[in-house]
Amino acid sequence: MQLKVQPIDIKVGKYKVVLNTIDAKELGVYEGDRVRIKDHVTLTAIVDFTEDMISPGMVGLYHEVQEQLQREWTETVEVEPAERPKSSRIIRKVMDGFKLERDEINELVKDIVEENLNDIEIAAFLTATYIKDMSEDETEWLTRAMIETGEKIEFSTSPIMDKHSIGGVPGNKISLLIVPIVAANGLLIPKTSSRAITGAGGTADLMEILAPVEFSASQIKEMTEKVGGVIVWGGATNIAPADDKLIKIEYPLSIDPHCQLLASIMAKKGAVGAQKVVMDIPMGAGTKILDAKTGRKLARDLISLGERLGMDVDCALTYGASPVGRTVGPALEVIEALKVLETMEGPNSLIEKSVALAGMLLEMGGVAARGQGRDLAYETLKNGKALAKLKEIIEIQGGNPDVTHEDIKVGEFKADITAPANGYIIEFYNKRIVQTARYAGAPNDKGAGVLIHKKRGEVVEKGQPVLTVYAEKKDKLEDAVKFCRENPPILVEGMLIEKVADLREL
Numbered sequence: 205m206q207l208k209v210q211p212i213d214i215k216v217g218k219y220k221v222v223l224n225t226i227d228a229k230e231l232g233v234y235e236g237d238r239v240r241i242k243d244h245v246t247l248t249a250i251v252d253f254t255e256d257m258i259s260p261g262m263v264g265l266y267h268e269v270q271e272q273l274q275r276e277w278t279e280t281v282e283v284e285p286a287e288r289p290k291s292s293r294i295i296r297k298v299m300d301g302f303k304l305e306r307d308e309i310n311e312l313v314k315d316i317v318e319e320n321l322n323d324i325e326i327a328a329f330l331t332a333t334y335i336k337d338m339s340e341d342e343t344e345w346l347t348r349a350m351i352e353t354g355e356k357i358e359f360s361t362s363p364i365m366d367k368h369s370i371g372g373v374p375g376n377k378i379s380l381l382i383v384p385i386v387a388a389n390g391l392l393i394p395k396t397s398s399r400a401i402t403g404a405g406g407t408a409d410l411m412e413i414l415a416p417v418e419f420s421a422s423q424i425k426e427m428t429e430k431v432g433g434v435i436v437w438g439g440a441t442n443i444a445p446a447d448d449k450l451i452k453i454e455y456p457l458s459i460d461p462h463c464q465l466l467a468s469i470m471a472k473k474g475a476v477g478a479q480k481v482v483m484d485i486p487m488g489a490g491t492k493i494l495d496a497k498t499g500r501k502l503a504r505d506l507i508s509l510g511e512r513l514g515m516d517v518d519c520a521l522t523y524g525a526s527p528v529g530r531t532v533g534p535a536l537e538v539i540e541a542l543k544v545l546e547t548m549e550g551p552n553s554l555i556e557k558s559v560a561l562a563g564m565l566l567e568m569g570g571v572a573a574r575g576q577g578r579d580l581a582y583e584t585l586k587n588g589k590a591l592a593k594l595k596e597i598i599e600i601q602g603g604n605p606d607v608t609h610e611d612i613k614v615g616e617f618k619a620d621i622t623a624p625a626n627g628y629i630i631e632f633y634n635k636r637i638v639q640t641a642r643y644a645g646a647p648n649d650k651g652a653g654v655l656i657h658k659k660r661g662e663v664v665e666k667g668q669p670v671l672t673v674y675a676e677k678k679d680k681l682e683d684a685v686k687f688c689r690e691n692p693p694i695l696v697e698g699m700l701i702e703k704v705a706d707l708r709e710l
Contacts, residue, residue, distance in 0.1 A: 205231055206280045207263040215267045217452070218319040219249040222264035223283075228253055233285050236322050241265070242282035243273050248289075250322050268319070291315040292325055298332045306345045313349035316446045326453045330461055338463035344512045346463065350471035355421040355442040357394065357476045359429070365393040365565050366478035368469055370502070371403070372491035374638045375527035378484070379407045379435060380541040381558035382565070384593035385584045387432030391569040394428040394476050396438035401455060404641035404653060405534040408437035413538045413612060413650055415603025424476070431596040444471040460492075462505075470509050480568040481510065481517045482561055486524025490634035496521060518564055522557060526632040526660050529554035533646040533653015535614045536674065542609035545591040559585060615644070615651035615676040619685050620669040623658070623696055629670070631695035632660050637671075640693060643684035644675040651676045652684075658694070670694055 207227065221239065223231070228251065233239060235253045240246055241263075249269055258264045263283055265273070273281075291312040298304065304312075312329070315321050338346065365386055369376055379395055386393045397407035397417075408417045418440035419427070427434045439448060447468045454460055473481050483506050487493035493502060503519035510517030529551040531540045544550035544558075562584075563577030572580045584590050595605035637654055645652035655672040658664050673688065675681035 205283050207283050208261060208280050210258055210262045210264045211270055212264045212266050213270075217268070217449075218266075218322075219247055219269050219272065220252055220266050221249045221269060221283075222252045222254050222258050222266075224258050224260045224262065225253050225255050226260045227263075227283075231283065231285055236324060238286040238288065238320075240282075240284050240286045241269065241273070242284070245273060247272050248286050248320060250319075289315050289320045291321060295321075295325055295329045295332070298329055301336060303339060304342055304345075306341075309342060309345040310349045310352075313346065313353055313446050316449055317353045323453055326450065327457060330450065330453055330457065330459060330464065333463050334459045334461040337461065340508065340512070343463045343466055343509060347467040347470045347474065347509065347513065350444045350446045350467055351474045354445045354475060356474075357421050357425045357443075359392060359425065359477050361392065361429075363391065363479045363569050364477045365391050365480050365569055366395065366473050366476065367393075367482045367484065367561060367565060368473065369484035369486065370465070370469070370492060371486075372493070372634075373486040373522075373524035373528060374404060374532045374634050374641075375529050375537060376484075376486070377405075377407075377410060377531075377537040377541045378528065378554065378558045378561065380410060380538070380594070381544065381554070381585065381590065382562045383433045383435050384545070384590040384597060385558070385562040385581050386565050386569070387597070388584050388589040388593040389566055389569075389571045389580065391432065391565070391571060392428055393433040393565070394424050394478075395433060395435045396424070396441070396443065396472060396476055397435060398438060400647040401451075402638075404532050404638050404646040405537055406647065407435060408439075409534045409647040409650070410538050410541075411435040411601075412437075413534055414607060415598045415601035417601070419601070427600045431600050432593065433597055434601060435597060436601070438472060443475040444468075447471055465502075466505055466509050469506065470513060470515070473515065474513055479515060480565065481515060482564045482568070483517060483519040484522055484561055485519055486522050488523060488525030491524040493521075493524075516568060518568060520561055520564060522561075523553075525634070526553075527634065527637060527656060528557055530656040530659070531653060532637055532656070533641045533644070533674065534650040535612050536653040536655055539609045539612045539614070542607075542612070545585070545594060546609060548586055555582075555585070613651055614653070615649065615674040615681070617675045617678050617681040619673050619681055621671040621673065621685070621688050623664040623666055623668050623670050623694075624692075625696050626666050627664065627697035629658050629660050629662050629664060629694050630697045633691075633693045633695075636688070636691050636693035639691070640671075640673060640684050640688045643680065643687045644673050645677060645680045649676040649680070652680065664696060
């Protein structure tokens with residue numbers, strides 16, 4: 205069928221077109237089916253329907269299709285039904301409980317990357333693997349396919365170091381200390397990081413306050429080889445692109461299949477050429493890992509997958525039931541990290557976690573003897589070498605190397621949350637702290653966040669500030685304070701938790 209083109213200048217992240225229901229019926233296609241668009245090139249796109257946005261005889265092409273065809277929108281294109289991709293049948297095989305072959309997983313990942321599957325099909329795959337996990341072989345093949353379908357960084361020297369945290373604990377700003385400590389000791393550490401999805405600040409959100417974080421794979425390699433390390437946003441590259449597409453579907457479903465968690469982590473490490481990796485596994489109330497048994501199981505699986513991929517992986521189970529340090533939110537966290545680097549003044553939880561994990565990397569990289577890594581990491585932090593290296597990293601990424609913690613600005617609007625009673629802080633709700641920071645505007649508003657004055661086990665008096673909430677906009681501060689007061693993120697021994705009325709008196 206020949207249809208006149210109507211451009212739709214909206215990015216949807218897939219090859220999609222819009223047909224009038226009359227033309228769709230004539231073609232015999234349903235919403236979610238595929239059609240081939242033929243011009244001087246041919247591509248397959250997923251169909252949306254409309255009764256009024258696109259007139260009969262026309263086809264609406266979203267931005268991605270326009271970009272792929274690269275034509276002027278004055279003529280017509282040929283539109284015809286297309287078969288479902290082979291990988292849609294592979295997904296049905298997963299749903300039926302059968303194991304996949306390596307070539308089937310390669311085909312599936314290829315179609316995910318090339319946008320040949322619709323969101324429902326990908327959701328079906330993720331749900332099936334969430335209910336019934338993949339085998340070790342399948343998980344390895346999935347990881348390798350995710351690496352091979354994207355850009356890769358290959359260094360001529362070794363070892364290449366990396367670290368990763370599985371998340372779940374707020375204020376985990378340790379990469380700002382670990383990367384320069386490791387690089388200052390002569391090792392290469394190309395740290396690709398994420399932006400926050402549900403949190404108040406990913407490592408990339410923090411680093412962006414100090415320097416640009418969006419670079420190509422070749423730029424990451426060049427900068428790492430020059431100064432020893434980088435802290436950049438992985439989403440700006442085409443490294444393991446299938447992972448971002450899967451995460452996009454996982455998020456609204458609130459699922460994280462075990463096999464996909466493993467593949468997601470290890471594919472990104474493999475794609476940057478990492479050979480020695482330390483995994484930070486925070487555990488405790490409010491984290492993804494509630495107990496040591498679950499943490500050890502994840503650690504064993506990561507180590508096993510690393511061995512299959514030729515990667516040396518060590519895991520650290522860390523305390524995650526309260527924030528790392530006393531700040532949550534991009535600018536506040538950067539201030540705290542820089543102050544430690546500049547003066548060694550700061551929360552013990554931040555310093556000790558950073559030097560412990562950095563020490564593991566130094567031992568794995570062969571620059572510290574077994575059992576001596578933590579001391580070397582601490583000395584590198586104390587003698588200013590880590591700060592000097594961070595300045596080099598900031599400069600090569602295009603930032604101001606002379607920046608200090610006093611230069612970082614936080615939101616001009618602030619409010620204290622005070623203790624409701626005398627006593628000890630006996631509970632700390634991570635998710636509520638994060639949600640308070642997000643209501644205040646984090647991570648998009650870099651100056652928004654929460655400063656924590658009192659943590660678990662500390663004495664507090666009634667009316668004393670336990671938190672200070674910062675925001676860049678007054679209305680967001682009001683929203684954050686309202687949420688915080690309705691959902692207290694801390695529990696003080698002896699405080700009234702909830703009042704329940706006697707129904708007989710109502």
